[in-house]
Each structure stands twice: as structure tokens, then as C-alpha cells.
Amino acid sequence: MTSDDTSVPGADSGSGRATSPASSPDVLRLVQTFDERFAPHLERASLAVRDAELALEKANEALVQAEQAAASKPYVSDPLVFMRASLDDEVDGLRRKTTPKKVQAAYRYMLARAVELAAAEVQGYHDDQAALDHERQHGVEACRAAHRSAAERVAAARDMHQRVLAAEQTARAGLTAMVEKGLSVE
DSSP: OOTTTSOOTTSOOSSSSOSSSSOHHHHHHHHHHHHHHHHHHHHHHHHHHHHHHHHHHHHHHHHHHHHHHHHHOOOOOOHHHHHHHHHHHHHHHHHHOOSHHHHHHHHHHHHHHHHHHHHHHHHHHHHHHHHHHHHHHHSHHHHHHHHHHHHHHHHHHHHHHHHHHHHHHHHHHHHHHHHHTTOOOO
16 A cells, blocks of 8 residues: 555545645645655665565576576586596506617606696596586576575565555554544644
8 A cells, every 4th residue: 555545534635625623734744744754665665575576587587597507418428537547557558568668658658648637637626616616506406595585585575565554554544543633743
């Protein structure tokens, strides 16, 4: 309910005369003051509800995108498993070499593969951590939690809005009672 939804007895009803002992200009001033005092709070309450609903819409969209991304994510095998096994084979091959020249060549090749493996292990670690961070922030479960939180915020904002409207109605009832008695605020 807004300030326009409830009329106050004694206010000008279009006929140009007051309907209570209080004079029409006094009643209009009271209503105007009342509306001016409640307007910012009503607007802020409505804005909070709109913001919460917008956040819920965004959470819905993010959840749908996360679910679609998870469903379309292809399986990717870990190439490091094969690199590790290959490196072990290179060491076994090095042990079987019989001439110093072949041992040295096999060692250089094995060393290059070991360095590649070490670099890939470090990069793999960083990639895994980045993927975990992304999943924690943007994954399906994170989006579901954000959606639940946004839905709770919408409910809380609507409850708050209803309480603000109830406070306005109560104050308006008090204003109506005062006007009916022909009194005004000094």
C-alpha cells in the first residue's frame, strides 16, 4: 500500500471542503508531511526488492550457464601420466645402453624429457588450482549456493517491504484518528 492508496478523512476529496473539524489546508499539510516522511523509506524498500529480484535473475542465468558448461565439458585425459611412464622407460633404456656414446645420448634425451615433465607438472599444478578456484566460484554448486542465497535475499527484502508498508499503514491510521478528532500536529 502506498500513500495514495489510503485517504485520510478531512482531506480534500475533490469537492473543495474538508470533511472533519480540522481545516482542509491543515489536513493537506499533514498528509503532505506524512507522505514526505515515508516516501524515501518506501522507495528504498521497493528498490531493495527490485535489486534482490535482479540478483536472483542473474543467479538463475549463472546457474543455467554453469549447468550447461558442466554438461558439455568433454573428458580430458591427463597427458602427464604418459609422460611419467615414458620417462621411466627412458631410464630403463639408458640402463641397457652399452657404449658410452649411446649412454650419453640417451641421458641427454632423458634429461630433456625430465625437464619437460617437470615444467608440465608445475603448469599442471597451477592449471588444476585455477580450475578448482573457478569451480569454487563459478561451478554448478557455487551457482546453486548463490541462487539459494539470492532467493533468501528476495524473501527477506519482500518481508522488509511488507513491514515498511505495515509501519506506514499504522502511522496512516494514527493520522486518520488525529484528523477525525480535529487535531493537528504542532
